[in-house]
Amino acid sequence: MTAAEISRLAGVTRATVSNWRRRHPDFPAPSGGTEASPAYDLEAVRAWLAARGQLPASSPADDLRTALRASASDLAHRSGLLTLVVAASRIPDSKVETAIGLPDDRMSAWAQKTSRSYADDIPGADDLTYQPEEAELLRTLLRCIAEEGAARTLEVFAEGDISDSKVSGAYRTPPSIADLMADLLAGPGEPYPERVFDPACGVGGLLLAAAARGARELYGQDIVPLVAAQAAARLAVQAEEAKSHVRVGDSMRDDAFPTLVADAVLCAPPYGHREWGHEDLAYDPRWVFGLPPKGESELAWLQHCLAHLAPGGRAVLLMPPGSAFRPSGRRVRAEMVRSGALRAVIALPIGMAQPLHIGLQLWLLERPHPQATLPSAVLMVDTPGAETTSADDTPGRRSPLDWPAARAAALAAWKDFDRHPDNFDPIPGVARAVPVVDLLDEAVDLSPARHVRATPVSAKPDELAEMAYELRNRLRRAATGLVTLSGGHSWSPAGADPRSWRSASVADLLRGDALTLLRAPAAIRSSSPAVQNSEVPRTLTARDVMSRRPASGAAEEEPSDEDVTIQAGDVILPEMLHEGISTARVADASDAGHLLGRHLHLLRPDPARLDPWFLAGFLAAENNLNAASSGTTVVRIDPRRLRIPLLPLAEQQRYGKAFRQLHALRVAADIANRLADEAARTLAAGLTGGALLPPDAAPRST
Incomplete structure (x- = not known):
């Protein structure tokens, strides 16, 4: 085992x-x-x-x-x-x-x-x-x-299933995403589609979600025989009232249902698969929008799904964000938009589904009726909660993802747009109906963020003025705290000459068991942002250390057996110098239990012999790092060559207290800098949006 x-x-x-x-x-x-x-x-x-x-x-x-x-x-x-x-x-x-x-x-x-x-x-x-x-x-x-x-x-x-693969580009769709995709199929007041097809069904999660909502004929195909067998068994057990048909085979080259006309299609196609049959299928009748380039397999799957839809039938596909803007797929996207087949693009928060380091998108398609009037707009939704921060957060920390709110926003926007596509009221910062003519520019960029976030957000002058006033007050308090930390006791000179001491290299301390040096395994989990509500330990990345922020990397479900779990008091040092500088991090209780990421050295001191803050301060000294580094373009640090003064523990703790004070000063400066930036952006937006007036010549007392 x-x-x-x-x-x-x-x-x-x-x-x-x-x-x-x-x-x-x-x-x-x-x-x-x-x-x-x-x-x-x-x-x-x-x-x-x-x-x-x-x-x-x-x-x-x-x-x-x-x-x-x-x-x-x-x-x-x-x-x-x-x-x-x-x-x-x-x-x-x-x-x-x-x-x-x-x-x-x-x-x-x-x-x-x-x-x-x-x-x-x-x-x-x-x-x-x-x-x-x-x-x-x-x-x-x-x-x-x-x-x-x-x-x-x-x-x-x-x-033990091996269908989730970074090589094949096939990933299992999480139940939360499958439920949202299935909910998007039914229009307001319409019966749920009876005949649903998934040409890349995996273990059948999307078809099960459709069956739970009323679908009664389920069709699925997967290229992996054992995965298809699992899908068939799951549908037989969990969707007993529906009639299911699951086949094995390559949907692109050997369609198991060539004559199937489905009411709806749900699909999470494999991503970035270049061997999908570009050379063999050049003249295939499915390419109504044009032959997809070899590197745009997702656009081939999209047209395959449309080919199996009845007129008026809808499809929801889980797509990578690159499909919305890559230049190679511009012509196919333009024809798709021009034909009226694309109804909506919904950007999902980062970390909701594999691969975790990108925010996937849901594309809603509809096969137009031959005699129907073409739609004049496409709904763009940028779900909230993907990457929000507040001024009280630690620098770079993502707020916990509120998936129910993001899901509700996507469903509400789509149902409102579907009911009144020509009279959709935009939701500032979340959703907007973009005219087709605006999408058919040189780039044909279908990324929701480009169209939603570019829309001016209306704000009431009184509310914006109150917000700016509160930000300025918080900035003043932060600046006062920064001044307090930078004052206090004087830092007296050591004497006429600098103090000198005996020192030992980290290599010597390792041999004497005063330190333990640990590295993360080569096969490490993704450094993509993690959902903060997850109970799975996150990964501390090199960027987290340099930015003095909490661990933000996602952990794999099956990590390596050589994981390094961080403990309070560990000293963590980046492997490389960034712009000639580095920093050493002392792990605290909030870091404990998380996992060490790549390109980091972890030094675990014996607390009876070394103070961690003393160790961190001298490890990150500029002259110490320069003496222990090598390289030109990429400058790497050899931690064994770093040197540490040999001082009694009581004296180490005295230095450690000073280094801890300097760390607090840097953190306070980060907070003040972030508040200053947020206050300046809010005031500038108020001026340019017409909600605020320039200040009087003489500042008013507050």
Whole structure:
């Protein structure tokens, strides 16, 4: 079992498992896997956890997860097990429990007989056979179905799914996004579309969302056989009232439903996939807006979805932001806008779906009726909450993402626009109906931010004046605090000559166990901003350290086994000099528990021998960094060459207190600078927007 499976087994985080490995010599040694992702013997891990009291009672899902890992993993085997899950979900629990107690040979025969009628519905399950030697696996599977339900059992199968891939560009759509996409299909007062198609269905999340809202015919296709089998099983179990059809194959080159005319389409196409068939499909009739360039696979998927729509039918696609503005796709975008097929583009907050470092978009399309009047405008929505900050926040910190508010804003704007497209009242900073003629410029840029944020935001003069007055008051208070910190005790000279002392290199301190030097693993998680409400530890990036802001990077669901978890008192130093300068960060309680990002050195001092603030202050000294750095264009720091004075701990703490005071001074200066910028921008916007008048020649007393 992997470290991720150990964390699930013990009910702890991956970081805890990593710490166990480093701190406990008796932790089981790897028995397989690779150096970056070792595997461990299940029984040895169970015994170690039990001895420490860390082994909770196992659940049927845990037992099934372990049994699946130990069993064969070929497509036919997994598809056959999925068929049994579907079959068992259709019979009473009492019959399932009776089957669990059957002898091995009768157990396998019962499973085969029970599943046979469902094999045609699950791709890859044509040659359905169960052997007596599989009886224990079948019992474990049936026990999970009986005690935790068929839907939960299918989730266990999906845990090992490899459909989410940065190489293939295919990612699983989060349920929150799938629900929003499904809600956008139905117009105000209209019945929900009955026939819904997803040509890149993955494990069926979008089709399930449509079924939950009333769709009764579901069509899906996926290129990965096991993923398609999982989609078919999930639809059979969770959308039993709908009639589902899931096929395996390449939708671009081998459309499994060539004659399908759907009422609606939901799709999250793979991103940036260059081998989609550009050379083979040059004259395909689907390209009504023109042949997409090789690097614009998303525009090919878009036209494929439209080709399967009935006139008046709608499609919602989850698209990367580059599709809205890349020059290579300009001609296709122009024809699409000109034809009236594009109805809306909704920008989602960053971090809502993979890949987490970009803000994806929802494109709402409609196949125009041949005789219908073409729409005169396209709705552009920039959902709130994507990147908001306030003057009270730490520099660079994102406010917690309010997804319900962002979702409600998108739905409200679309329903209002759909009801009255020619009389849509713009929502300042959120939504605007952009005339088609304004989109058909040289760039044909469909990015919502470009059109929504460029719209002047009307403000009442009295309200803006009050806001400016409050900002100026806060700026004055911040400036007073800055002056207070910069004053205080005098910094007296050391004497006629500078003070000198014996020093040791970091390398010497490492050998003497006064320090521990740690680095993040090479395969590190994304440094994209994370949703602040998430319980998953975030990643501290080099930019966070330089900007003196909290950890902002997102953590992967399956991080490396060599993660470095930050502790209070750690000293963190960027690997590279930025414009010839650097800074050292002393981790506090708010940093503890987060993960160390790339391009950072973490030095963990022995608190009985080194004061962390003293250490940080001397590590970041300019002359010290210059002596320990190398390179021209990219200047890297060798932390082992940095030197630290050898002083008694009491004297270190005296210096540490001074360095802490300088840090507080820098933080106060950051706050004052940010408030000054916000106050100046607010006052300038009031002047240029006509809401404020220039001040009198003589300032009034306040």
